[in-house]
Amino acid sequence: VEVNLEEQFEAKVAKDIRIEPKDWMPDAYRKTLIRQISQHAHSEIVGMLPEGNWITRAPSLKRKAILLAKVQDEAGHGLYLYSAAETLGASRDQMTADLHSGKAKYSSIFNYPTLSWADIGAIGWLVDGAAIMNQVPLCRTSYGPYARAMVRVCKEESFHQRQGFEIMMTLCNGAPEQKKMAQEAFNRWWWPTLMMFGPKDDESPNTAQSMRWRIKRFTNDELRQRFVDMMVPQAEFLGLTVPDKDLKWNEAKNGYDYGEVDWNEFWNVVKGNGPCNKQRIQTRVKAYEEGAWVREAALAHAEKRAQRESA
Ligand code: FAQ
Numbered sequence: 001v002e003v004n005l006e007e008q009f010e011a012k013v014a015k016d017i018r019i020e021p022k023d024w025m026p027d028a029y030r031k032t033l034i035r036q037i038s039q040h041a042h043s044e045i046v047g048m049l050p051e052g053n054w055i056t057r058a059p060s061l062k063r064k065a066i067l068l069a070k071v072q073d074e075a076g077h078g079l080y081l082y083s084a085a086e087t088l089g090a091s092r093d094q095m096t097a098d099l100h101s102g103k104a105k106y107s108s109i110f111n112y113p114t115l116s117w118a119d120i121g122a123i124g125w126l127v128d129g130a131a132i133m134n135q136v137p138l139c140r141t142s143y144g145p146y147a148r149a150m151v152r153v154c155k156e157e158s159f160h161q162r163q164g165f166e167i168m169m170t171l172c173n174g175a176p177e178q179k180k181m182a183q184e185a186f187n188r189w190w191w192p193t194l195m196m197f198g199p200k201d202d203e204s205p206n207t208a209q210s211m212r213w214r215i216k217r218f219t220n221d222e223l224r225q226r227f228v229d230m231m232v233p234q235a236e237f238l239g240l241t242v243p244d245k246d247l248k249w250n251e252a253k254n255g256y257d258y259g260e261v262d263w264n265e266f267w268n269v270v271k272g273n274g275p276c277n278k279q280r281i282q283t284r285v286k287a288y289e290e291g292a293w294v295r296e297a298a299l300a301h302a303e304k305r306a307q308r309e310s311a
Contacts, residue, residue: 012213018144021087023042032206033143034090036215041081042099044108046280050114051123059117066163067120073156080149087145100285102272109196118171118178118185124164124188124232126193133227135196137217165234172238178238183249186235187243193264196257197224203263229255256290273298 005024012019019025048071055071082092098104109127114120132154132241153289171182198204198220210216218226228247235242246259268274 007091009310015213018147020141020144022096023101028209029215030088032210032213032215033146034085034088035145035209037081037085037088038090038095038098041078041085041095042104043110044074044078044081045099045298046284047127048105049280049283050110050112050276050286051120053114054117054120056277063167070124070160070163071134073160077149077153077156079155080153081146084143084149085144088143096288098210100281102281105270107196108266108269108274109192109274111269111280112188112192113276115188116185118167118181119189121164121167121171121182122185122189124162124166125168126160127196128157129194130193130233132161133149133223133230137223140214140217142214158182165263168238168240172240182238183240186240190243191261191265191297192269194227194261196219196271197227199263199266225255228258232256242265244279275288 006026008018009023009025009029012023019029051067051071051074055064055067058067061081063102081096085095086092095104099106109130114123122186135150135154137156139147141147141150168182168186171178198207201207201219201221207216207219211219232242232247246257248257250306269277272278
C-alpha cells in the first residue's frame with residue numbers, strides 16, 4: 001500500500017497537482033516543508049525588528065505611516081506562514097519555543113543593524129527585492145497552502161520593494177550627504193542580501209531533493225544570479241556603485257559575473273554569531289513574555305463563551 005501511495009504522490013507532483021493537507025505525503029516531504037515554512041515565518045517576524053527600529057524616527061509623517069504599514073504586513077505574512085506550517089501538523093507553541101531557544105533558523109539578513117534611515121530604503125529595495133525573486137516561484141510550490149499564502153505575500157512584497165526604491169531615489173536625488181548615506185547603506189546591505197539565497201548549490205544539502213519534490217523551482221545560485229542581473233541596472237539608474245570589484249558583464253552567459261560571497265561570514269551569522277542575533281532573540285522573547293496577559297485573557301474569554309453556549 002505504501003508503495004502505491006508514494007507512486008501516487010510522485011505522479012501528482014510530476015503533473016503539478018497540488019498536495020493538500022489531508023493527502024498522503026512522505027514523512028521527509030512533510031519535514032522539509034515544516035522546516036522551510038517555519039523558518040520563513042520566523043524570518044517575517046524577526047524581520048519586523050530592523051525596520052521597527054526606525055518607525056519612531058522616520059523623517060516625515062507620511063514615511064512613518066508607510067513604514068508602519070509595511071512592518072504590519074510582515075506580521076501578517078508571519079501569521080499566514082505559521083498557519084500553513086500548522087496544516088502539516090506543526091504546533092505553533094513548539095515553533096515559537098524553537099525560535100526563542102535559538103534552535104530554529106531564520107534568515108541571516110535580519111541579524112544586521114539598521115544604522116541610518118537609508119538602511120530602510122536599502123532593505124525595501126534589496127531585501128524585499130531578493131524576497132520577491134525567491135518567493136514568486138514559491139507561488140507554484142507543490143504544497144497547496146504554502147503556494148496560496150505566497151500569492152498575497154508577493155503582492156505585498158512588491159509594494160514594499162517600490163517603497164524602498166522610492167526612498168533610495170529620493171536620497172540619490174537629494175543633497176550630497178543624502179547620496180552618501182544611500183551609497184553607504186548599499187555597501188552594507190549588498191553582500192548580506194546575496195547571502196539570503198542560501199549556500200552555493202554544491203554546498204546546499206536540501207536543494208536537490210526540494211527541486212525533485214517541486215518545493216523549490218530554482219536553485220539558490222540560479223536565483224542569486226537573476227537577482228544580480230536585475231539589480232545592477234537599477235543601481236546604475238540610481239547612480240550608485242555596486243560594492244564588488246569583480247562585477248563584470250559576461251556576454252556569453254548573458255549575465256553578470258560577480259565576486260565571491262564571504263561564506264565564513266554567512267555561516268557565522270547562521271550559527272548565531274552575527275552582529276544582532278542575540279539582540280533579535282532577546283527582543284522576541286521579551287515581547288512574548290510581555291504578551292502573556294493577552295493570551296491568558298483571550299483564553300479566559302473563550303472559556304467563558306464556551307460555558308455560556310453549553311449552558
Ligand atoms: N539564513 O540546503 P539549503 C522575508 C540554511 S525574506 C539562514 O540551501 P534550503 C521577507 C537552511 O535553512 C527571508 N539560514 O536550504 C521580508 C539550511 O538549514 P537547515 C525569508 C539559511 O531550505 C523582507 C542550510 O542553511 N525567506 O522574510 C539561509 O533548501 C523584508 C542549508 O541551506 C524564506 O525563508 C539564510 N539566508 O534553501 C521580511 C524563503 N540560507 O534547515 C521583512 C523560503 C540557507 O537544513 C523585511 N525559503 N540557510 O538546518 C527558501 O526558499 C529556502 O529555505 C532557502 C534555503 C533558499 C532560504
